[in-house]
Amino acid sequence: xxxxxxxxxxxxxxxxxxxxxxxxxxxxxxxxxxxxxxxxxxxxxxxxxxxxxxxxxxxxxxxxxxxxxxxxxxxxxxxxxxxxxxxxxxxxxxxxxxxxxxxxxxxxxxxxxxxxxxxxxxxxxxxxxxxxxxxxxxxxxxxxxxxxxxxxxxxxxxxxxxxxxxxxxxxxxxxxxxxxxxxxxxxxxxxxxxxxxxxxxxxxxxxxxxxxxxxxxxxxxxxxxxxxxxxxxxxxxxxxxxxxxxxxxxxxxxxxxxxxxxxxxxxxxxxxxxxxxxxxxxxxxxxxxxxxxxxxxxxxxxxxxxxxxxxxxxxxxxxxxxxxxxxxxxxxxxxxxxxxxxxxxxxxxxxxxxxxxxxxxxxxxxxxxxxxxxxxxx
Numbered sequence: 001x002x003x004x005x006x007x008x009x010x011x012x013x014x015x016x017x018x019x020x021x022x023x024x025x026x027x028x029x030x031x032x033x034x035x036x037x038x039x040x041x042x043x044x045x046x047x048x049x050x051x052x053x054x055x056x057x058x059x060x061x062x063x064x065x066x067x068x069x070x071x072x073x074x075x076x077x078x079x080x081x082x083x084x085x086x087x088x089x090x091x092x093x094x095x096x097x098x099x100x101x102x103x104x105x106x107x108x109x110x111x112x113x114x115x116x117x118x119x120x121x122x123x124x125x126x127x128x129x130x131x132x133x134x135x136x137x138x139x140x141x142x143x144x145x146x147x148x149x150x151x152x153x154x155x156x157x158x159x160x161x162x163x164x165x166x167x168x169x170x171x172x173x174x175x176x177x178x179x180x181x182x183x184x185x186x187x188x189x190x191x192x193x194x195x196x197x198x199x200x201x202x203x204x205x206x207x208x209x210x211x212x213x214x215x216x217x218x219x220x221x222x223x224x225x226x227x228x229x230x231x232x233x234x235x236x237x238x239x240x241x242x243x244x245x246x247x248x249x250x251x252x253x254x255x256x257x258x259x260x261x262x263x264x265x266x267x268x269x270x271x272x273x274x275x276x277x278x279x280x281x282x283x284x285x286x287x288x289x290x291x292x293x294x295x296x297x298x299x300x301x302x303x304x305x306x307x308x309x310x311x312x313x314x315x316x317x318x319x320x321x322x323x324x325x326x327x328x329x330x331x332x333x334x335x336x337x338x339x340x341x342x343x344x345x346x347x348x349x350x351x352x353x354x355x356x357x358x359x360x361x362x363x364x365x366x367x368x369x370x371x372x373x374x375x376x377x378x
Contacts, residue, residue, distance in 0.1 A: 015217045047313050049373045050098055051321060051348055052086040055366035059086055059100060060348075064312045064319070064373065067350055067360050078079070078117065080105055083167070087143060089372030090131035092158075096312075098372065099158065101126035110161050123154045128186070128219060128370075130157065136296030138163075138223060139185050140268045141176040144218075148172075149353045153187055153198070168205050169192040180226030184247045188217035188231060196229070197248050212236060212255075219264040223289070224271040228253075232262035232276055239276050239287055254292035258285040264308040264370075268353075269315040277306035277320065284309070284320065302349040302361035310371045317359065318351040318359045325367040343367075 046065040057075040075084045085103035090097065096113050108126050110119035125146035130139040140154035151171055156163035172190040181184070185198040193210040195217070201275070215233040222229055223242075229242045229250055237260040242250035260280035267274055274287040274294065284298040284306060304324035311318055324346040346368030350359045 025371075027312055039346055043155055047373055048095070049319055049348075049371055050089045050091060050100075050155065051364060051371045052089060052100065052369045053346070053365035053367070054085050054087055055325065056105075056367045057084040058081050058087065058365055059089070060362075060364045061252060062348065062362065066316070066361070069362060069364070071119065072364075074113065075102070087126075087146075087371075088128050088370035090129040090138065091372045091374045092131065092133045093375045095135075095374040097158070099129055099131065099138060101129055101140065101370075103127070103145060108138070108140055108156065108161075110158065119158075121154065121161045121163060122155055123165070125149050129372075130176045130178045132178050132182045133158070135182040137178070137182065139176050139178060141174050142172060144190060146172070153185065155200070157184075159168060165295070166198060166203055166205075168196045168198060169186065169207060175217050177220035177222050177230055179244070179247055180222065186220055186229060186250070188220070190216050190218075190234075195242075195250060197250065199248065208250055210240070210252065215240075218262065221265045221267050221274065221288050223267050224255060224269065227290070230265055230267075230274055232258075232265045233262075234261050237262055237278075237280065239285070241292055242288075246310075256285075256287050256292050256294060258287065258294060259283065261305075263306065266309045266311065267350060269311055275309050279305040279307070279323070282306065284318075296356065298351065298356060299339075300349060300351075300358045300361075302358065303345055304344075304346070306349075307335060307369050308371050310357075310373055311353070316353055317352050318348045319371065320351065321368045321371050323369065325366050 049062040051060040059073040061071040063070050083104040085185050087101045087103050090099045098111050101108050106124050107123045112118050125143040127141045127143040138156040138158045142149040152165035152167050170189045173187040175188045177186045188195040195208040197206045216235040216251045217233045218234050220231050231240050239256040239258050242252040243253050258276050259278035263277040265276045266273050271322045276285045278285050282303045285294050286296040288295040304341050305323045307321045309320050326343050343363050345363040347361050347363045352359050
């Protein structure tokens with residue numbers, strides 16, 4: 001059962017937080033580089049995937065064509081703490097700038113393609129990012145690790161890294177998405193069965209009550225045609241699908257049981273399926289978006305608490321991040337460890353989409369989480 005209510009969301013102004021920190025100086029290039037190599041290099045048009053290694057305060061840069069780790073950015077070398085906790089990444093379509101949420105630093109940081117820090121925004125426990133570069137909007141939700149964060153979303157002007165916070169009423173807003181026309185923002189609660197549609201033109205917030213057991217909404221994905229919204233749930237282990245014919249009132253059309261601890265879903269480039277990482281089963285559930293049923297489940301030894309999925313620009317490969325860590329987001333019994341005191345590294349596992357087979361797996365460090373690439377695939 002679904003009900004809705006609306007409210008006028010107020011905006012709370014937040015000042016830009018600017019810290020004098022040293023900047024990195026190397027851009028990923030088409031040639032292979034050892035991790036942490038520094039110096040000016042020639043930029044390439046090859047697509048790069050930025051990957052958060054959350055528990056090591058690092059960001060790995062992977063060449064999506066060669067599957068090579070081009071570079072590793074150590075945030076501690078830039079003045080951040082060892083508990084910076086980079087969590088999610090958004091990349092501009094032209095690849096000229098990218099953004100990362102740092103949970104432990106309470107800020108969102110903007111980098112240019114050359115690795116220079118060009119802006120920062122202060123926000124308590126930032127979580128997921130949604131970028132509309134065309135309309136110069138970056139939305140920021142709250143981290144899953146925050147027990148009682150502010151009930152607001154961050155709305156930034158990316159180029160200036162200035163912005164405000166929008167009140168969304170409900171507790172622990174974590175998933176985030178933008179409608180394809182840029183008019184509506186969507187978020188949902190980790191603590192209640194509520195979904196919010198925010199009219200970015202007026203800041204009006206419309207709350208949809210979702211029935212059933214406690215869900216704990218994790219993350220959204222919007223279909224390529226903009227007509228459907230899906231969300232994964234941690235506690236109830238579902239993928240829930242909504243029609244967006246009325247963008248203020250998403251209409252629930254399907255619930256698919258995919259398995260406990262369903263994390264960041266993504267539509268395939270053709271929109272015919274939704275790929276869902278299922279941490280509790282160490283699987284990827286592939287859901288047919290026409291029948292809303294699980295059509296396949298991918299398994300591999302390197303799928304260890306799969307967290308997020310990014311497709312290569314041509315749609316041929318799927319890159320899957322894996323935590324392989326016992327933390328607040330994962331079942332400790334599902335994690336493997338290298339030793340009693342040293343957790344095994346998380347990884348990015350690469351699947352051939354057509355063959356549904358693993359091509360390679362890249363060990364990157366402790367607790368590999370969010371990823372991002374330029375939508376146009378530089």
